[in-house]
Amino acid sequence: xxxxxxxxxxxxxxxxxxxxxxxxxxxxxxxxxxxxxxxxxxxxxxxxxxxxxxxxxxxxxxxxxxxxxxxxxxxxxxxxxxxxxxxxxxxxxxxxxxxxxxxxxxxxxxxxxxxxxxxxxxxxxxxxxxxxxxxxxxxxxxxxxxxxxxxxxxxxxxxxxxxxxxxxxxxxxxxxxxxxxxxxxxxxxxxxxxxxxxxxxxx
Amino acid sequence: xxxxxxxxxxxxxxxxxxxxxxxxxxxxxxxxxxxxxxxxxxxxxxxxxxxxxxxxxxxxxxxxxxxxxxxxxxxxxxxxxxxxxxxxxxxxxxxxxxxxxxxxxxxxxxxxxxxxxxxxxxxxxxxxxxxxxxxxxxxxxxxxxxxxxxxxxxxxxxxxxxxxxxxxxxxxxxxxxxxxxxxxxxxxxxxxxxxxxxxxxxx
DNA sequence: ACTCACATGTAACGGGTTACATGATTGA
DNA sequence: TCAATCATGTAACCCGTTACATGTGAGT
Numbered sequence: 001x002x003x004x005x006x007x008x009x010x011x012x013x014x015x016x017x018x019x020x021x022x023x024x025x026x027x028x029x030x031x032x033x034x035x036x037x038x039x040x041x042x043x044x045x046x047x048x049x050x051x052x053x054x055x056x057x058x059x060x061x062x063x064x065x066x067x068x069x070x071x072x073x074x075x076x077x078x079x080x081x082x083x084x085x086x087x088x089x090x091x092x093x094x095x096x097x098x099x100x101x102x103x104x105x106x107x108x109x110x111x112x113x114x115x116x117x118x119x120x121x122x123x124x125x126x127x128x129x130x131x132x133x134x135x136x137x138x139x140x141x142x143x144x145x146x147x148x149x150x151x152x153x154x155x156x157x158x159x160x161x162x163x164x165x166x167x168x169x170x171x172x173x174x175x176x177x178x179x180x181x182x183x184x185x186x187x188x189x190x191x192x193x194x195x196x197x198x199x200x201x202x203x
Numbered sequence: 204x205x206x207x208x209x210x211x212x213x214x215x216x217x218x219x220x221x222x223x224x225x226x227x228x229x230x231x232x233x234x235x236x237x238x239x240x241x242x243x244x245x246x247x248x249x250x251x252x253x254x255x256x257x258x259x260x261x262x263x264x265x266x267x268x269x270x271x272x273x274x275x276x277x278x279x280x281x282x283x284x285x286x287x288x289x290x291x292x293x294x295x296x297x298x299x300x301x302x303x304x305x306x307x308x309x310x311x312x313x314x315x316x317x318x319x320x321x322x323x324x325x326x327x328x329x330x331x332x333x334x335x336x337x338x339x340x341x342x343x344x345x346x347x348x349x350x351x352x353x354x355x356x357x358x359x360x361x362x363x364x365x366x367x368x369x370x371x372x373x374x375x376x377x378x379x380x381x382x383x384x385x386x387x388x389x390x391x392x393x394x395x396x397x398x399x400x401x402x403x404x405x406x
Numbered sequence: 407a408c409t410c411a412c413a414t415g416t417a418a419c420g421g422g423t424t425a426c427a428t429g430a431t432t433g434a
Numbered sequence: 435t436c437a438a439t440c441a442t443g444t445a446a447c448c449c450g451t452t453a454c455a456t457g458t459g460a461g462t
Binding site for chain 1: 205208209211212215216232233234235236237279282283285286287289290291292293294295296297298299300301302303304305306307308309311313314317320321324325369370372373374375376377379380381383384386387390391394395398401402
């Protein structure tokens with residue numbers, strides 16, 4: 001389980017209400033972990049009773065009051081503990097792969113539309129990630145593998161990434177992972193489409 | 204939900220017992236869908252009472268008797284129905300990404316070991332997939348992108364993939380997806396390690 | 407009047423994980 | 435005798451999803 005830890009990370013990056021957390025889970029954090037507001041409120045309540053987070057009532061004008069959550073000492077400890085214990089590499093769950101193998105007992109061509117829909121969704125996500133990267137990390141160029149970030153790309157050789165910049169760097173490497181994932185998926189879905197079309201035209 | 208559909212696909216490919224299914228979920232099917240034996244027995248029982256599968260007691264000598272399950276007409280219909288209804292592109296869950304962002308509030312260097320462990324696991328999975336590909340699909344060569352499967356690679360131009368071969372082709376394209384995923388992960392984990400080491404040496 | 411964004415919840419259900427439980431046969 | 439493989443389950447618990455529920459204030 002990591003939802004509570006994801007919430008701790010998000011609240012450490014910036015305190016906020018359950019509603020705000022829910023919106024973050026549709027955006028940045030949601031790139032690699034999803035959660036609905038119902039889930040968040042439920043877990044937040046448990047975390048509060050466990051003393052992992054502090055709550056503060058924030059009256060607002062022009063909109064409903066909110067509860068602002070921030071990480072307490074116990075929460076920090078819990079996060080540190082989790083960070084230091086090993087987790088096992090997650091197992092994959094691909095509905096689409098099940099469908100593709102199932103298509104052998106149905107009409108493979110009938111899946112083409114579905115795969116195209118998924119391809120479209122991944123294209124949009126990739127564009128979204130790339131836009132985020134261009135906005136938040138404008139220093140990263142080269143749409144390629146990013147492998148050759150040699151010297152000279154930095155305009156003025158300021159200090160090496162100091163602790164305050166670590167969070168930014170880490171957010172960026174996670175985002176690069178999302179980008180790599182979407183690119184891989186697009187390539188594979190093209191492979192799938194080619195295979196389905198080949199099978200369809202062969203009969 | 205797709206476990207019952209994954210089971211249907213597996214039983215269509217070959218009838219078998221709950222135990223055998225559990226082992227398949229550790230191997231081929233398990234590449235893209237995991238399930239424990241407890242889960243399988245539970246779902247199998249429901250599928251039986253729903254008339255999706257037929258059971259046959261198979262007495263064995265030298266080992267305990269088993270129940271062999273096979274797909275019934277209703278199960279075939281259920282699978283066909285599921286194949287034709289759209290599913291939404293699955294959302295991602297990456298514990299490791301949460302940890303990486305969390306490392307900003309802890310010691311980034313402490314994560315290196317963990318990431319190396321994951322890298323090792325993905326290396327092994329990739330090797331496993333490649334071995335499976337070499338065993339089951341020896342006609343596929345070129346460890347590259349597989350993009351240029353031009354003419355001439357086929358020794359004798361036999362018939363185009365006819366329906367009996369469709370299942371094989373589809374299994375292969377799913378396996379190629381697994382291979383692409385593991386390669387992408389290895390590249391990304393190298394990127395993560397480089398980032399963590401850079402942050403560690405900077406302080 | 408209606409809809410949208412903000413804000414917080416409860417309840418029910420089903421899926422997934424973990425622990426526990428049983429029992430036969432084979433081989434070291 | 436002990437461990438491993440084959441074979442089938444039950445029970446408890448938590449997580450995630452879906453549906454339902456309530457209320458404010460801003461803008462059209």
